[in-house]
Amino acid sequence: MRDLWLGITGVLGSSWRASKGRLLISAFLMLLGNVSAPLIAVFLALATDATLERDTDLAVWAAVAVALVALLSLTMEHFAHIFFFELADLHHLSVEREIGDLAHGTAGLDQHERQDYADRMELLRKESWEIANGVQTVLTAITLSAQIVLTAVLLARVEPWLLLLPLFAVPPLIAGRFAEARLERAELKTAEPRRLGWHLLELAVSAAAAKEIRLFGLQRVLRERQAAARRAEEVPLRRAEVAGLGLRLIGQLIFAIGYVAAVVVVVRSAIGGERSVGDVVLVITLAVQTNAQAAGVVAVAGALQRNARALARVRWLRRETELAADPIVADQPVPSALHDGIRFDGVAFRYPGTETDVLRDVNVHIPAGATVAIVGDNGAGKSTLVKLLSRFYRPSAGEITVDGVDLRRISPDRWRERIAAGFQDFVKLEAPARESIGVGDLARSDDAEAVRAAVHRADAELVIERLPEGLESHLGKAYEDGEELSGGQWQRVALSRAMMRDEPLLLLLDEPTAALDPLTEHALFERYAASAREVGSRTGGITVLVSHRFSTVRMADLILVVADGGIAEAGTHQDLMARNGLYAELFTLQAAAYR
Numbered sequence: 001m002r003d004l005w006l007g008i009t010g011v012l013g014s015s016w017r018a019s020k021g022r023l024l025i026s027a028f029l030m031l032l033g034n035v036s037a038p039l040i041a042v043f044l045a046l047a048t049d050a051t052l053e054r055d056t057d058l059a060v061w062a063a064v065a066v067a068l069v070a071l072l073s074l075t076m077e078h079f080a081h082i083f084f085f086e087l088a089d090l091h092h093l094s095v096e097r098e099i100g101d102l103a104h105g106t107a108g109l110d111q112h113e114r115q116d117y118a119d120r121m122e123l124l125r126k127e128s129w130e131i132a133n134g135v136q137t138v139l140t141a142i143t144l145s146a147q148i149v150l151t152a153v154l155l156a157r158v159e160p161w162l163l164l165l166p167l168f169a170v171p172p173l174i175a176g177r178f179a180e181a182r183l184e185r186a187e188l189k190t191a192e193p194r195r196l197g198w199h200l201l202e203l204a205v206s207a208a209a210a211k212e213i214r215l216f217g218l219q220r221v222l223r224e225r226q227a228a229a230r231r232a233e234e235v236p237l238r239r240a241e242v243a244g245l246g247l248r249l250i251g252q253l254i255f256a257i258g259y260v261a262a263v264v265v266v267v268r269s270a271i272g273g274e275r276s277v278g279d280v281v282l283v284i285t286l287a288v289q290t291n292a293q294a295a296g297v298v299a300v301a302g303a304l305q306r307n308a309r310a311l312a313r314v315r316w317l318r319r320e321t322e323l324a325a326d327p328i329v330a331d332q333p334v335p336s337a338l339h340d341g342i343r344f345d346g347v348a349f350r351y352p353g354t355e356t357d358v359l360r361d362v363n364v365h366i367p368a369g370a371t372v373a374i375v376g377d378n379g380a381g382k383s384t385l386v387k388l389l390s391r392f393y394r395p396s397a398g399e400i401t402v403d404g405v406d407l408r409r410i411s412p413d414r415w416r417e418r419i420a421a422g423f424q425d426f427v428k429l430e431a432p433a434r435e436s437i438g439v440g441d442l443a444r445s446d447d448a449e450a451v452r453a454a455v456h457r458a459d460a461e462l463v464i465e466r467l468p469e470g471l472e473s474h475l476g477k478a479y480e481d482g483e484e485l486s487g488g489q490w491q492r493v494a495l496s497r498a499m500m501r502d503e504p505l506l507l508l509l510d511e512p513t514a515a516l517d518p519l520t521e522h523a524l525f526e527r528y529a530a531s532a533r534e535v536g537s538r539t540g541g542i543t544v545l546v547s548h549r550f551s552t553v554r555m556a557d558l559i560l561v562v563a564d565g566g567i568a569e570a571g572t573h574q575d576l577m578a579r580n581g582l583y584a585e586l587f588t589l590q591a592a593a594y595r
């Protein structure tokens with residue numbers, strides 16, 4: 001009930017803010033249209049009695065009035081729609097803006113990587129039009145209520161017992177509520193197969209996936225899976241819809257019984273001479289309208305509930321965004337340079353909503369100015385360490401300190417201003433090349449010199465030189481004249497973006513060179529390491545590289561081998577080879593493979 005109330009007031013409030021004039025005009029037109037409907041019955045009754053009494057003047061005037069109110073009742077809602085559409089557009093824009101603001105409004109990745117968040121966000125995206133059209137729903141509800149009250153008054157004047165007639169409209173209402181609740185449960189339950197269905201459809205139309213799909217002959221399997229996902233979505237939804245239809249039908253049947261009883265009561269008293277024929281016409285006409293009103297109430301109640309549910313989800317998103325805020329006050333500045341470095345003390349980490357620790361009791365000191373390589377099997381936790389360093393997540397236990405200051409006490413935004421990063425799953429930012437690279441340091445994104453320097457650091461000059469208009473060329477298929485790049489070329493663009501910051505305190509390279517060949521990766525990393533050392537000697541900046549290629553890794557000052565949720569080995573290449581442990585084994589295996 002509270003959601004319903006908040007839904008109604010929320011819609012009216014935001015429509016009022018969006019456009020007072022449109023809201024008032026459409027409310028007036030709706031009211032006029034809705035109040036006119038019961039008046040048709042009044043004038044029809046008048047015309048009938050006047051005709052029977054041979055009062056021609058009154059009969060003609062009453063007939064003209066019937067035509068007039070019928071016209072108002074039929075047309076006003078259409079005129080109101082013109083204003084609704086504009087209001088809905090304005091509203092939709094603001095709803096989408098708020099969803100976007102809230103989705104961008106969290107510092108970490110807690111929500112974005114969570115399944116229940118993804119499910120609800122998907123529903124919310126679908127429902128954004130429901131919210132936008134909410135003003136029509138709410139105004140219909142209000143003006144329909146006015147119509148129902150007027151109808152009730154008119155019926156009561158003929159026969160007070162007829163006031164019971166609207167009571168028969170309650171069962172369809174309750175049935176409608178149950179049907180809606182059942183449908184919502186089914187929608188939530190089927191969010192996963194729906195997402196899977198979309199994903200499979202996206203795969204089917206994506207150029208990137210087309211190669212592997214054809215090469216491995218996956219078309220049939222994918223089609224079958226897509227069909228299975230659609231079935232898994234549709235069967236429960238259809239069941240819920242059929243069950244809802246049955247419930248609604250029972251509700252309408254109860255109303256029909258009341259309707260027939262009311263008509264019988266009045267016809268009997270008209271035969272007995274207590275009522276006029278006009279009264280019978282009035283009741284039959286109004287009772288038909290009451291039936292339509294009941295259907296209208298059910299429809300509008302369903303729409304109000306959907307609107308309330310969608311707005312409740314927006315409030316949920318607001319709450320989630322608030323909850324995601326770090327409880328610890330970020331009251332420490334980012335150091336301008338590192339002296340000691342970064343320390344992990346007893347750090348454990350478990351992804352939200354999961355049952356096992358990905359990292360347990362991680363203790364390591366990354367000295368200022370060092371170049372660190374992180375190696376380990378797939379799923380060992382390398383990227384998780386990078387996410388913790390980027391402050392996308394907070395450790396579940398233990399502490400990460402930067403020059404002795406708890407990382408949680410440094411504002412994530414400020415910290416990230418001093419981080420440069422390149423990831424394996426980088427963004428293919430479709431924009432002019434200058435912008436696609438420049439956003440790596442937003443403050444200098446328009447600075448062509450800075451962009452060129454970044455391109456040089458990433459050794460991506462050849463990629464840019466081949467573009468028809470150099471840095472001004474549009475990248476990607478979003479543009480008609482856009483240049484599509486190869487995987488490796490996109491990766492160079494992403495690397496250039498990572499190189500935009502001149503003196504980062506932390507350069508994170510999480511397999512950013514995976515699309516490049518080992519020799520190129522080796523050469524590139526040597527180049528980064530040299531420049532990182534040079535920058536590091538001034539600022540104490542740390543470079544962290546995640547790679548599976550040991551030929552690249554060996555040049556790092558410190559190699560961390562991640563295994564079994566912790567740092568299994570740490571040291572230089574020489575140290576670790578001498579130790580003859582996991583690193584030595586993996587290195588020897590890989591070196592043998594290359595020989």
Ligand SMILES: Nc1ncnc2c1ncn2[C@@H]1O[C@H](COP(=O)(O)OP(=O)(O)OP(=O)(O)O)[C@@H](O)[C@H]1O
Nearest residue numbers: 113351354358376377378379380381382383384385
């Ligand atoms: N968002 C997430 N939610 C739940 N579990 C996750 C999430 N991301 C990663 N994991 C799990 O955490 C573990 C470590 O993942 P991580 O990505 O850190 O491994 P990695 O060493 O970087 O692997 P790779 O070499 O394959 O990139 C894996 O078991 C993975 O399934």
